[in-house]
Amino acid sequence: MNAMKPPKIVPFKSNECMSKELVEKLLEQGKNYGINAVYPFSVEKIILAEWVHLKCRYGCSKYNTSWCCPPATPRPEKVRKIIDEYTTALLLVGSKHCPDFYRDNQRKRSLQVRCWRGTVGMERLLFLEGYYKAFSLVGECCALCKECAYPEDCRFPQEKRPSVESFSIDVIGTLRNLGRSANVASDTNATYNYYGLILVE
Ligand code: SF4
Secondary structure, X not given: OOOOOOOOOOOOOOOOOOOHHHXXXXXXXXXXXXXXXXXXXXXXXXXXXXXXXXXXXXXXXOOOOOOOOOOOOOOHHHHHHHHHOOOEEEEEEEEEEOOOOOOOOHHHHHHHHHHHHHHHHXXXXXXXXXXXXXXXXXXXXXXXXXXXXXXXOOOOOOOOOOEXXXXXXXXXXXXXXXXXXXXXXXXXXXXXXXXXXXXXX
16 A cells, blocks of 8 residues: 655745755746746845836837736836845846747747746746745736736736836846846847746745
């Protein structure tokens, strides 16, 4: 007769450094979704700026069309308070080759959804490891539906997360603060990076 395996019980974490093993486990999972690097860092390095919100309001076609973009997402002053409740975050980096970047087609959506699911999956893994505050901010706008249901009810509320930019985070400034360079892909044939964040604890 097989002895029943005891269930794995993980204590909730509080201000503990993330182990190298866990970072590797996250990366292993992320690779299935096009995320090639995971960097833990202090939230003090995150740069928030009002001008990011301005760029969402003026010049972005997604403004007022998605649950994951302004004005549905928190305003900069609220974001500051949220980030103050954390000490550690993870930067997720992936690379994409997408000649359809400026198009709104299925091929582009599939790539977006892949990274999106990978990011939310890593948040779930962190929760199961005891990081109960983990919360993802995903790169680009939500593409889970061909057309967002906003302002009607979201069709996938469990997977809905704000985009990094909607949180007024200066992504380029934050990358520089972390000693990482970021380039503009000026050619649609170039490979460009995906950046997601997870607020951890
Ligand atoms: S899951 Fe669908 S309805 Fe919900 S925010 Fe994303 S695109 Fe909009």
